[in-house]
Amino acid sequence: MLLLHSHRDMASAGALVFAGKSVVAPVIKEIITKAFRYLDGYFNSETMEEMKNKLDEGMVQIQVVLDVVRPDYIKDKTEALDQWFWNLRDAVEGAEDAIDELEYHELKEKAKEHMISEWGSLFAKVKHKVVKSVKYGRIFDKSVKHFSHRGTLKRLKKAIEGIDKAAAGATIFLEVIKFHQGETFNRSWQEGFVGTDRQTGSTSTVTKFVGREKEKKQILEWLTKKTRVEDEAEIVINPVHVPIFSLVGHGGMGKTTLAQTICENDEVVKDFKIIWVTVSTRFDATSVTRKILESVNGETLRTDSLEPLQQALKDNMKTFNRFFLILDDVWEEEKRSEWEKLFAPLRTMKGGNKILLTTRMASVAATAANVMGVAIESLTLEELQEDHNLELFNHHVFSGLKSQDYGELRVIGERIARKLGGCPLVTKVVSGHLQGNMTSEFWDRFLCEDYLNDFKGNTDDIMKVLNLSYYYLPTELQTCFRYCSIFPKDYKFTKKELVMMWIGSGLISPTRNEEKRLEDIGEHYISQLTRKSFFEQKIEKHQYSQLEREYYVMHDLIHELADYVSSGECKRITSPGRFADVKDTVRHLSIDNIDGLYADRIKRIVNLKNLRTLIISEANEGNISKHMACAIENALENSRALRLIQMNNGSPFSFPRKTDKLKHLRGIFVNALAPESIKGILRLYPLMFPVSKLTYLQELGEYQVQGIKGNKIIAIRDLKYLRELEVWGLQNLESIDEARSAKLKEKNSLISLSLWWPASYSGTQNRIDDLVVDQLEPHANIKKLTIHGYRGLRPPFWMDNDNLTVKKLVSLRLEECLNWEQLPYLQELELLRHLTLLELPKLQQIGPSSHMSGKSTVDMYLPPNLYSLRVEKCLELKELPILPTSLAYLKLIHVGLTYLPTIGKLHNCPKMRMLGGEKDVILSSLARLSLGHTAQGLVSLPSADVCSKNLKSLRTLLIRGCDHLISLGGLGSIPSLSSLEITQCCKLVEAARFYLSGSYASAGEEEHLVVPQLEYLRIDLSSLLLVEPLKSIHQTQQLIIEVASETESYHERWLLRNCASLKFMNISKAELLPQSMKDLSSLQNLTLFDAGKLDSLPDLPLSLQNLYINICHPDLKKKIRAYGSPEWDKISHVPRLQIGPSSWFVNFLFPTTEICASSWERNAAGALMMNSGSKT
Missing domain, CATH: 3.80.10 (Leucine-rich repeat, LRR (right-handed beta-alpha superhelix))
Structure with missing residues (x-):
């Protein structure tokens, strides 16, 4: 990675145009001032002065339009005004680029002067002085130095004329609005584009409440929980604090619905006076206090004075034993003084009162709790579970109908519901859309992935809810958030990675405080977007080392919002067909799977004159073809406005030789760079410039x-x-x-x-x-x-x-x-x-x-x-x-340790026989323990008592090659264990075989306890499932068996015990699969390796999504390929199937190419008759 930004960098002024706020005009004025500083010395002074005066007047009109119109809203409403915004942005960025180039040449000249003065010979210094005196001479009142940059100056003049033209267009728009709206145009026009606040009440509007029972129970328990100032017999005065609980979640997640359901609970109605207030985006203590009073006494109050409102609130509240105040849809996170004034009269009430907030931002919850002086108590609403979302989907889509009459639609509908992601609003909107056409053909087409994603990302009902969150972001955060749409969904980005990309693409400008670095500003932006719930901060641990890594992700709905608001500005191409959708206005472009495109498509990048960011990803590890490499090189060389280039390539990439043309380039991210390119990028070898000057x-x-x-x-x-x-x-x-x-x-x-x-x-x-x-x-x-x-x-x-x-x-x-x-x-x-x-x-x-x-x-x-x-x-x-x-x-x-206070990995301990009692080893904080071949003397794991106390944090346990191990001891008592691997332990295997033969009574101290929540189990022989506590475990999610050649009938009970949780199975050398496979209701992935003797499959569960068999009996392969055969019927419902190392795929209901669900029967049969190397 090379990041080439300097302290003169500024954020893209053009990007700020789409914020539509007052911050934009000063930035444009600064650009105009800089522009005339260059233009005055080259063009006619009188002409420039006239244009400058005209622009000063025009900027007032531009400012008015930016004040009252939201660019992200009008793009789908009025094509002419949308085009005006793009023209203005093009002109501003054109001027910005030209100024950037002229400043670059000035810096280059200064650097050259310094180089000669520091390193040059006496002759070189004299020569440079003579050339400089000629170069800065005056000829016809024009500076000679501008002659070499006249092309840039002409482009700068053209850009300034474009801003002038935009100002004239703004005047026309304002005249039309005044004509139709009269003098009140400003307010009505703005309200039309910004929208009005929604109103809600304590009565639920949903006909069925689905899911969220756990969340509902948590809130009800909080409501009934006694505070420290409450006595069992009586409620005493609490003059300071009212507990606050916040429901946090993205728009459409059901926060308001859950709050309404709480208000309708009989116990809550009996114990509290319920007061419901919709706060929404206009927050001040006076208006919210008035709303509370109106909710209490049902009267409309006209006064705008806070004092009488607060006094009336205190008088009214005294008549209630306890109140339950719901502040719905709260956005304000900064006005602490307004929060203080709002809470002041509430603090004087009797104890036992409660306040519930609903908000999209975790920062609001923190602010309210901090001002009230109580602990932050909040609950973030995640997506509905799949079965709950399916129930909600069926309720809406089959409303008023007998669902049993639509058996085929129920099957397709289940698959649609599972792809919706669990947002109640999305489910409601999609089901309403499908209810308009209750035919299997229509639902089949809708199931195609591209159509479904387009629907979710552009439906007005969904985007209107989400767009409000975006609108109230500060301008600079809006710009950086839109940029994130170029990442794929569920992409895990680090703080440093994103900040470097923002800087490289020119989205962050320095503050007036010269000490504050661009990186600090970028990190602050990430912190703000996280606090406002646009980013989710996550911590993941390495599976083996347990070392932590911090990363960020965007929720699927938030990613769709980013796609929506960045339309025309950012584009991510995932397939060749998507290239046709790329607009000429695109500034930031990301291309996935470059090796799946034709070279002529890449050449189209040259037409994107304002392209500032280009990210190219290579899907395979193979080399990029020479033809494609040439196309990329040509595209890069001719993308003069580029700020950042990122190549996520597996094979070495040869960087373009003519990079000197890319004067705006700030960042280069390349995974693998061809050696011959290094000299071409920045002529890094030999390094001749003095480091001391890179201040x-x-x-x-x-x-x-x-x-x-x-x-x-x-x-x-x-x-x-x-x-x-x-x-x-x-x-x-x-x-x-x-x-x-x-x-x-x-x-x-x-x-x-x-x-x-x-x-x-x-x-x-x-x-x-x-x-x-x-x-x-x-x-x-x-x-x-x-x-x-x-x-x-x-x-x-x-x-x-x-x-x-x-x-x-x-x-x-x-x-x-x-x-x-x-x-x-x-x-x-x-x-x-x-x-x-x-x-x-x-x-x-x-x-x-x-x-x-x-x-x-x-x-x-x-x-x-x-x-x-x-x-x-x-x-x-x-x-x-x-x-x-x-x-x-x-x-x-x-x-050379002789004392081990804590053990993470054991090496070179061949004499160890036991992990002994409490005084021997203290492992209470250990997260991962690996016992390898060096612990060959180990015969038993610790007892249940030692395991429960001294291994209470252990999550991962690996036991490999412990030849004398005959007992797992109290393994079942380790409370946090989630991952277990046991291989190459021959004595333990012998004990398991004794169990199998019925002739083994005891293998030491066996602790018959259940391992809680074991997510991952890997064993080399299936007979180990007979050894306690493995025999008794349940809720296992992933099972790997390295050798399963023995008879499988004896672990039927083990599979049935884990049937509801098991999602992944990986079995090697299987000769026979158990008949209970069909009962594994959660199984999604089944992998069979080296199953050369497997000649038949059992019935497979309907939940199975992926089946991979690398080697099986030839007869089984023939049976599967025979359309309509019993073996075919067993796998026909599986969406993704692969048999053989060279892979042939069958895609049914979840197409990854052109096959849709409505035509799977006729297409799948043909696919199965292809050669094993083909793919559909």
Whole structure:
């Protein structure tokens, strides 16, 4: 990745045009001012002055239109006004691009001057001075320097004329509106485009309440829960707090319906005075207080004064024992003073009162709770479960009909309902659409994926609900949110990835505070969009290491909203046919599966004159064809407005040679770059420019300290914006002063620092190293520190206990520091999450020595929030301090420990026979435990008591190659275990076979307990399902059996016990499948490997979506291909089928190509007769 932005970058002014708000006009005025600064020196001054005065007047008209019209709303209402907005945006961005190019040439000239003055010979300096004096001479009152850029200046003039033309068009629009609307046009026009707030009441409008029973129960329990100020016998006065509960969810998720259902509960009606207020988007204390009073006494109040309203509210509320106030559809998150005034009279009421909010934004819930001074209690409404959504679908679509008369439609309808995603509003709208045509042909066509997605993304009823959330975003957030439509659905993006793309595409502009970096602004935008529920922040853990990774996703409905509001601006192409839908107005384009397109389609990119972002993804690992590569290169070279290029390619890509034409390019993201391209991009080799002049540089990797000019460490002294820094070759530092000259301690933006000495360094100057490293002290803001290859005798003083300055460290990595015998006491690093110690051969202890501290290392603790600890090749380290309860991952390899306070992975422990009692091992925070071939002496897992207490956080357990293991002990008592793998344990297998023969009585202490919620089970032999506690487990979701050649009849009961939960089965070497397969009602994926003896299939469940058999008996393959045969009937309902390693597919009701459900019988039969290498 290369990110080439500078501090002069500004967000796309044209993108702000589509915000339609007052922020736009000042930005356009700034562009116009800059433009005339260039144009005055080239074109006739009188002409330019006349145009400038005309534009000043025209900007007033543009501002009026932007104030009253929403561009995202009018695009489907009035074609002429929509075109006006695009013309204005084209003109603004054209001017912006031209100014950007002229500024680029100025910077280039300055850089050239500096290069010559710093590096040039005496002759070069004299020559440059002469050329400069001629170049900046005056000829016919025009600057000669402009002659070389006259094409850019002409384009700038044309763009300014375009803005002038747009201003004239605005005048015409306003005159027409005034004629039709009179002097009140502003208000009526704006209300027509913005829309009015919806009104709701406490009486439910739905005829059937489906699902949400769990959520309903939670709210009812909250309503009846006693607060601290409530006594069992009487309710006392609570002058401070009223508990608040918030229902949070996207538009259409059923928040209001759930709240109405609560209000209709008999117990709630009996115990509370119910007060329902629709707050909506216009929030102020006066209007909301008036609405509360109107709801209480049923009278309309005319006063606009807050004081009498508050007094009347207090008087009225005194007549109620307890009130239950519902504030529906709340949007306000910032006006704390208005919240304070609203809550002031409510705080004086009797205790026992409750407030329920419904809102789309989690930030509203937080604001209300914080102002009231109560804990944040909220519930986020997720999608309905599939069966509940199906029930809702059937209720609406068969309303007034006898559903039993529509058996065929019920089957198709079930598949449609399962694809809707679980949003009640979407389900209601779709079912209403289908009810208008109750024929199987119509429903079949609707089931085709493209049609369904288009329907969901463009239906007015759905988008009107969601669009309101978007409209009330700040302008800059709207721009960045629209951009996210170029990602596929369910795409997991990281904070850094998205911020870099926003910056690269020119969507973020610097603030007036020069100290605030673009990255900081972008991270703030992500935080805001997350708080407003447009993004969902997630944490995922690696399956084996349990290390955490933070990422963000957009809910499907929010993604559809992004598609809707970005129409014409952003486009994502998923199939060749979609290229025809690309409009010339597109600014940001993403192409999936580039190797599935024709090269001539790619050439069309050249026609997108305003394209700023291009993302190309390669579906396969194969090489892009030469013809396609040429087409891409040509498209890139001629897309002059490009800001960002991203190639998600698996094969090396040769970058275009003529990149010097792409003067606006800010970011290049390429997965695999052909070696010959590196020189072409930025002529990186040889690196001749001085690093010291890159004053806005934020990331500098592998900077080599050498003994030549330009590569001294002093070169990084003035790089005050550095965020990440790697300094190599530190053995070349010759003095303390030289090390001090880097001024690392003054770089308050630096968050990651790596200090490297080479592995080949002999360390003869280790005394100098000790003094040098003391002077490389980073700023206290540092979060990530790596020290590699250091040959000094001790750690730097700024890591010492008494002088610790790096207290904000989150990650510390120390490796190949060959002479260290002791590390400082690390407990004071309270924020440290990851600690890595690699190849510290002389390290004996962490913390002060026992004779100095008066206590052993084992009486001291590692940092309290440590999440992962990795120690390798530290053979002299005999013991570790006590590990914190937060530790989830521990890896110890080649360490001389004699005491193990916590174990994450066990290596080289051949004599271990038991994971013993409480005093032997403390594993209470361990998340993953792997017992491998090195624990061959292990005969039993701990007892149930030890497992339940000391392994209570264990989620993943892998047991491989433990040859003497004969008992799983109390495995069933591990409360958090969700993933279990047992393979190559021969004695355990023998015990299972004894069970099978009926001749085995006991294999040690077996604990007959059920493993709760075991999601994943992998075993090498199916007979292990007879060993307790595996025999008794239930709710398993994924089962893998590596060898299933034995008779399968004995585990029928195990399958039936897990029939409702089992979703994935992967079985190898099966000779016979159990007849109970048809009862696995949740099974979606079945994979059979190496089933060469399998000649028949049992009946398969209707839930099965995917069936893959890589090898089976030839007879079975023939039977399946025989249309109408018994074997055919067993698999005909499966949407996706693959048999054989070269793969042939049959697609039935969920087409991935051109086959739709209505014609599956005639198409599938033909597909089955094809050769095994073909695909439909």
